[in-house]
Each structure stands twice: as structure tokens, then as C-alpha cells.
Amino acid sequence: MFAVRIVARLRPPLPGEVCDDGVRVVSHRKVDKENAEPNKSANNSGPGIIVTKEGSSQHYPFHSAYGPDDSTTQTLFIHDMLPLVDQVFSGQTVTVFAYGVTSSGKTYTMQGNGLDDRGVIGLVVDEIFKRLGAAGGTLSMSYLELYLDAPYDLLVPPRTTSSHSGAPPLSFGTSIHLPALSTHHIESPEAFRSLYAQAAGNRSTGATLLNSSSSRSHAVLTLYLTLANAVVGKLHLLDLAGSENNNLTGNNPSRMKESSAINTSLTALGLVVSALNDNAKAISKAASKGEDPKLKLIPYRSSSLTRLLSDALGGSSLALLIVCLAPGTKFRSDLVRSVG
Numbered sequence: 001m002f003a004v005r006i007v008a009r010l011r012p013p014l015p016g017e018v019c020d021d022g023v024r025v026v027s028h029r030k031v032d033k034e035n036a037e038p039n040k041s042a043n044n045s046g047p048g049i050i051v052t053k054e055g056s057s058q059h060y061p062f063h064s065a066y067g068p069d070d071s072t073t074q075t076l077f078i079h080d081m082l083p084l085v086d087q088v089f090s091g092q093t094v095t096v097f098a099y100g101v102t103s104s105g106k107t108y109t110m111q112g113n114g115l116d117d118r119g120v121i122g123l124v125v126d127e128i129f130k131r132l133g134a135a136g137g138t139l140s141m142s143y144l145e146l147y148l149d150a151p152y153d154l155l156v157p158p159r160t161t162s163s164h165s166g167a168p169p170l171s172f173g174t175s176i177h178l179p180a181l182s183t184h185h186i187e188s189p190e191a192f193r194s195l196y197a198q199a200a201g202n203r204s205t206g207a208t209l210l211n212s213s214s215s216r217s218h219a220v221l222t223l224y225l226t227l228a229n230a231v232v233g234k235l236h237l238l239d240l241a242g243s244e245n246n247n248l249t250g251n252n253p254s255r256m257k258e259s260s261a262i263n264t265s266l267t268a269l270g271l272v273v274s275a276l277n278d279n280a281k282a283i284s285k286a287a288s289k290g291e292d293p294k295l296k297l298i299p300y301r302s303s304s305l306t307r308l309l310s311d312a313l314g315g316s317s318l319a320l321l322i323v324c325l326a327p328g329t330k331f332r333s334d335l336v337r338s339v340g
């Protein structure tokens with residue numbers, strides 16, 4: 001059955017950002033350690049985020065949680081991502097999402113900072129190549145963005161004109177797949193880095209009041225693994241555009257149009273995940289009573305994002321949802337919406 005692991009990552013304050021102590025992380029590592037020591041009382045809260053407002057605190061549980069003290073993405077990678085790499089090598093489809101409001105650290109988590117902190121994408125590609133030597137097999141990739149809900153191949157030669165006017169969007173036709181999406185064989189981590197850097201430069205970004213380089217599209221990188229024993233695994237790595245509060249971003253009309261497309265597709269994704277959860281509950285309830293479950297129709301076709309991921313969200317696929325959070329007080333209501 002489809003299973004999703006949900007983790008939280010609270011980024012450190014940025015220079016000049018106004019923060020208070022209203023958001024705290026209960027690290028899974030601290031909780032695990034306390035539970036391992038019999039003389040210490042277990043932390044009843046469990047891993048998650050505690051938000052304090054007007055004197056009362058609310059705890060939002062997560063499978064694991066990372067705060068500003070967990071300085072690198074590698075910590076998250078080792079704890080939450082490595083077990084999923086095992087699954088890809090056993091032929092599963094795995095999807096990793098970075099989700100959160102604008103400027104909460106999604107691109108940082110997926111791509112790294114280009115300096116000392118490597119993102120999930122670079123770390124997972126290195127890990128795959130480490131294992132490929134022993135397992136024997138090949139790796140290839142596709143990379144696209146969904147801009148205003150239309151898919152564009154980021155691995156076709158760079159557009160000569162800006163803002164997609166130089167290349168038409170890809171067409172779904174009647175399928176859930178994109179037949180014209182290009183796939184590229186990758187020989188080594190270095191070859192991946194060079195191709196990825198070139199493609200990431202084609203992605204739509206723009207300045208808002210909250211982020212000078214804000215992603216204006218959802219980026220979907222897919223790694224296809226074919227092993228010598230004919231096992232085929234697939235890994236989708238998504239850097240979602242941030243849900244936006246136009247009062248904070250100071251968006252102009254064209255940014256508002258982008259923002260509306262971003263928010264609509266994120267809502268569609270939320271509805272799909274919620275319907276999948278409801279169906280999973282209905283299946284286990286019906287099984288306990290020996291009845292046939294009454295299942296909801298999953299609204300995959302309500303956005304390009306959910307249509308594209310329809311074979312990855314459901315069935316026996318697995319997902320890791322990284323909820324990225326910003327500590328600034330101005331994000332507080334958005335933060336509560338993200339974790340709620």
C-alpha cells in the first residue's frame with residue numbers, strides 16, 4: 001500500500017529576519033536518545049514541531065524533525081532517505097517532495113547551497129553510483145518543470161528567448177505520461193552534475209520580496225535505474241514551488257498569475273494525498289470487518305502535477321515529504337498551515 005514518510009525541517013533565521021521563540025523542534029534524535037536511557041523519562045511530545053501562540057502550545061507530530069542545529073542536509077539524508085534508496089534498488093518507485101511556503105528552504109534542501117552543504121539530489125546520485133558498481137546497471141534521467149501548469153523539458157538545448165516563448169510545452173496527449181520528454185544516460189556523478197547544472201539554469205525563477213531567487217515552477221527530476229538483474233527502479237525528486245501569500249511577496253500581476261497556478265496545483269496535490277490516506281484507512285477498516293472497501297476516486301487529473309505523478313502516488317509506491325519551515329514571525333500563520 002502507498003506509504004508516505006513526513007519529516008520537518010526548520011531553517012535557521014536569515015540575516016535581519018525577525019524571529020521569536022514561538023517555534024521549536026523536538027528532534028527525533030533527542031527523543032530516540034531519551035527513550036534509550038531507562039533512567040530518563042521519555043519525552044512525551046515525540047518528534048515534531050511545537051508552536052507557541054498567546055501562551056498556549058500546540059505540538060504537530062512528524063516521523064522525524066530537524067532544526068537549525070542540524071546544520072547539513074546530510075543528517076536528514078542518512079536518517080530518512082537512505083532506506084528509500086534501498087527500495088529503489090529493489091524495483092520500487094519512490095518520490096521525494098520538498099514542500100513549504102516560499103523562502104522556507106526547499107531549493108536549499110534539494111539542491112544544496114552550492115558550497116559546503118550538498119542537497120538531497122547530489123547526495124542521492126553519489127549514493128546510487130556507489131551501489132551501481134556492485135549491482136551492475138545503468139542510470140538515466142529526465143528533468144522537467146511545470147510552469148503555469150504546463151510541462152517544459154529542462155534538458156532540451158537552452159531556450160534562446162526568455163520565459164518559455166522559445167519552446168512549446170510538452171503534450172500529455174491522452175496519456176498520463178509525456179511521450180516527448182527526453183531521457184539522458186548518465187555515466188558518472190560528474191556527468192550528472194554538469195547536465196543538472198545546465199538544466200537547473202533553464203528553470204523559471206524570479207525575485208519576490210521574500211526571495212531574490214524564488215522558484216516560479218515545480219521542478220521534477222526523475223532518475224531511472226535499470227539493474228543487471230532486470231530490476232527497474234524509479235526515483236522522482238521534486239522541488240515544489242512555494243505556496244505563496246501575496247500580501248507578503250509583493251507580487252505584480254504576472255507574478256500573481258504564477259502564484260495562483262502554484263497554489264492551485266499544490267491544493268490538487270494535497271487533495272490527492274488526502275484521498276489516498278482516506279482510501280488506505282477505508283481498506284484497513286473494511287479488512288477488519290471482512291467487507292469490500294468503498295474507495296474514493298483519486299483526482300489525479302485535476303492538475304498536471306498530480307497527473308504526472310499518478311503512477312508514483314498510489315499502489316505500492318513510497319514517498320518522503322520534507323516539510324520545509326521558516327522561523328520568521330511573519331510566516332507564522334503559513335507555518336501553522338504547512339504543519340497542520
Ligand SMILES: Nc1ncnc2c1ncn2[C@@H]1O[C@H](COP(=O)(O)OP(=O)(O)OP(=O)(O)O)[C@@H](O)[C@H]1O
Binds near residue numbers: 011012014071106109
Ligand atoms: N537549512 C538552511 N541553512 C541555511 N540557510 C538556509 C537553509 N535553508 C534555506 N536557507 C536560505 O534561505 C533562503 C531561502 O531558501 P530557498 O531559496 O531554498 O527557499 P525556497 O523554499 O526554495 O523558496 P521559493 O519557494 O521562493 O523558491 C536562501 O537564502 C537559502 O540559502
